[in-house]
Amino acid sequence: MQPDLNPYSPGSGRRPPAIAGRIVELEAFDTLRARVANGLDDRGIVLTGLRGVGKTVLLNEMHRLADSFDWLTVRIEARRDEAGAHSVRRTLARELVASARKHNRGSLARTMRAALGTISSFNAKVGATGIQLGVDLNTGRADSGDAEVDLLELVEDVATAMAERKRAFGLFIDEMQDLDPESMGALIAAQHAANQRGWPFYIVAAGLPNLPRVLTEARSYAERLFNYRPIGKLLRPDAAHALRDPAEKRGVTYEDAAMELLLDATGGYPYFLQEFGQAAWNLAPEKCITQADARSAIQFGTEALDAGFFRSRWERATRSERRMLYAMAADNEGPSPTAQVAQRMALQASSLGPYRAALISKGLVYAPEHGQIAYTVPGMAGYVNRHHDELDSEA
Ligand SMILES: Nc1ncnc2c1ncn2[C@@H]1O[C@H](COP(=O)(O)OP(=O)(O)O)[C@@H](O)[C@H]1O
Ligand SMILES: [Mg+2]
Incomplete structure (x- = not known):
C-alpha cells in the first residue's frame, strides 16, 4: 500500500499513531495533576525501561499535558558527552526563560514577578540567552554559581508563584541516568526540599532500568522521593491495538493469522511494532494484510532493524x-x-x-x-x- 499514507512511526521519540497500553502511567500523571490543582502534594514520576519501549514518547506526552494545564515546564535531555553541570545549567536557564515568557502575561502577581526576576538573574549568571522577560533581575537569587543553592532558590520562587495559581513547576528530564553527578545531586536535593516544604515542583524523568539505582546512589533518600514506573513490552491485547487501530482508521485490516505472526515477531516491543507495522503496510498489495504479507514484513522488518536500530549501535x-x-x-x-x-x-x-x-x-x-x-x-x-x-x- 501507499507509503505516503503509512501511519506507523518507527524511530526514537517519534509519537506513535496511538499511545497503546500506557493508561496506568498516564493515570499516575493525571493524579499528580489533579492533586496539584487541589493544592495537595504528591511525588515526581520516574519512567524506566530499555531503549525502544516508549519512555520518551510517554515523557513527551506528560510534558504536553502539563503544558496544556498551564504548568510552567522545562524539558531537558541529559547527555554523557556534554560538558557536564555547566551545560545543564545553561540549557535549564534557556528553557526556563522560554517557558517563563508564556507565563508573562496580564497583570503579574507579586510572586510571579519575583519568580520571573529569579529566572532572569539565574540566566544572567550563566549567560544562556539574551531573551529578556521585561522584569527586574531578582539580584541575589539563584545567581551564586553554586548548582545546589541556585536550583533550590529557583524552585522555591517559581513553585511558590505556581502554587498561587494551583499549578506546578514541572521539570521533564530524558535519559536522566546520563546526568552529571553535580546536577543529579542538585536536582534530587531540590525535589526533596520541595516535597518537605510543599512547593509544587515535580521532576518527571525517563531513563534506563538502572536509573533508580543511580538516583539512590546520588542521594539515599531518592528512594522515597519518586513514583517509580518500570515500563516494558506491551501486553498482547495492547500490542494488537497498536498495530490494528491505526490501520483500521484507514480502512485496512489484518487477517487474524497475520496479526498473530506479527505479535510473536515483535514480542510486543513498541519500537518493533512500529517497524514491522510499517513494513506490513508497505508490502501488502491489498487493503487486507495477509499471513504472507506478515511473513514478508517480518523478514523485511528484521532486516531494517539489523541495518539501522542494531547496526548503528554495533x-x-x-x-x-x-x-x-x-x-x-x-x-x-x-x-x-x-x-x-x-x-x-x-x-x-x-x-x-x-x-x-x-x-x-x-x-x-x-x-x-x-x-x-x-x-x-x-x-x-x-x-x-x-x-x-x-x-x-x-x-
Ligand atoms: N505506547 C506505544 N504504543 C505504540 N508505539 C509506541 C508506544 N510508545 C512508543 N512507541 C513507538 O516506539 C518507538 C520508541 O519510542 P521511544 O519513546 O523513543 O522509546 P524509548 O524512549 O523508550 O527508547 C517509537 O517508534 C514510538 O513511535
Ligand atoms: Mg528515549
Missing part, C-alpha cells in the same frame, strides 16, 4: 568492545555476571573494566546491579549472534 563499538558484546550474547537478554563475561573473553575481571565503561558511556550496555551487565536494547543478543562473523571487521 558500529559504535570497537573491536574489543564487540568481543564483550558477543561474550554477553551467551546469556541472551541477560543480565550477564561481569565475572563470567570476562572469563568467556579469557580476561581478568579487572581488565574488563575499560571496555565495560566505554560501552556504558556509548549507551550500549548498562549495569542493572553491581557485578552485572546487560544490553540496553531488547533483541541485541539475537543481532550479535547473527552478525558475530563481522566481529573483526573494522570498527
